[in-house]
Ligand code: SAH
């Protein structure tokens with residue numbers, strides 16, 4: 001069978017799709033181009049209206065392939081699948097499987113049964129209450145990615161119910177994975193050649209605080225994974241400021257392979273808005289976390305998520321967001337216009353911000369951010385660092401080959417080298433020579449390893 005997976009949404013979805021690919025390949029199926037596939041999987045995101053709409057246009061595109069082969073069918077997974085459920089069967093008759101984020105564990109078997117004709121339509125939409133181990137997570141040791149980087153799930157779901165957010169409804173309650181399973185998977189990955197691991201969860205700082213917890217905190221877990229011999233870089237995402245423990249802050253100064261970068265979503269700089277968002281921290285608390293982080297690791301790079309135009313946001317509230325962005329000096333940020341989502345608490349909050357005002361705020365915020373980003377990058381010129389090579393650079397205009405990689409903080413660095421192949425997965429000592437708008441150029445100063 002030839003299958004094609006399209007993925008929208010966050011890193012958790014990307015990771016889920018990677019797992020699904022491996023699980024289907026282990027059944028002898030083959031990943032194929034969009035024009036050759038017999039089975040299409042769309043892994044969906046529902047966090048704002050725009051990504052949700054993309055799902056319907058993607059299904060429209062898939063429908064056009066039915067002309068080529070009427071036996072083609074599709075599966076819809078992820079957050080929109082959880083939200084709309086069996087509604088997809090009615091609207092798109094060629095959709096034969098819907099699966100949510102917990103249901104994905106059984107998706108490979110369901111796809112197989114449908115392909116064999118043993119079943120017509122399957123809905124895997126139940127939530128589980130304990131983290132379910134997926135089949136053979138260590139199977140990927142057979143063929144590790146050339147980049148030698150891997151994501152490892154440490155939890156599913158979210159219990160925070162921020163008032164604007166659909167995730168707790170689409171991903172269900174927080175379920176921590178057993179810490180031993182996390183450590184075993186990480187160790188197996190490192191033994192097979194992985195050099196960089198990113199621990200994944202919607203809210204990693206509250207790891208262990210649910211039923212699946214066995215007394216191991218996120219700080220404990222970080223230490224265990226960090227201690228695996230041969231692991232060069234460790235990252236984690238996403239963090240919620242309310243749950244970050246002092247031990248996690250301290251870890252940035254203690255664990256050598258823990259990368260000096262943290263994505264710490266602020267959402268808004270105004271205490272009034274933060275309260276309405278149910279974020280459970282204030283501007284002052286956020287700033288004290290930032291202070292702690294900078295003390296523990298002076299070169300730490302902070303990035304964030306911001307929402308503008310939350311219901312009731314005034315010009316003064318927005319100004320406080322701008323002030324915070326400046327004060328913290330986020331090196332980059334993702335900023336979004338507030339989007340009403342079905343079933344969330346903010347749906348009924350008033351007054352809604354005029355979309356024209358929200359767009360204008362977004363533009364002001366992004367202009368400020370671009371200036372800060374530019375200054376941060378400019379300050380790095382001349383710095384000696386180490387770049388983990390991920391592939392060829394997009395632009396190849398010099399005499400030598402330009403390689404793209406990331407410094408320990410995750411910034412993209414392009415470096416020209418004599419080698420035209422074989423550099424992916426190597427660390428290269430580099431001096432930063434030039435700051436571009438969103439990336440850096442560097443020159444090699446030593447031997448790759
Ligand atoms: N669990 C992560 C974020 C998940 S969603 C966290 O708490 O940090 C990613 C980002 O989408 C959020 O940080 C938020 O900035 C944005 N987002 C979520 N719901 C939104 C909505 N209804 N409108 C606009 N942006 C939203």
Ligand code: SF4
Pocket residue numbers: 158159160161162165166167168202203240
């Ligand atoms: Fe959504 Fe808040 Fe949970 Fe993040 S912490 S996934 S923003 S409810």
Ligand code: F3S
Pocket residue numbers: 008009010011012013044045046047078079166167170171
């Ligand atoms: Fe989107 Fe679901 Fe991730 S809504 S951001 S795919 S958790």
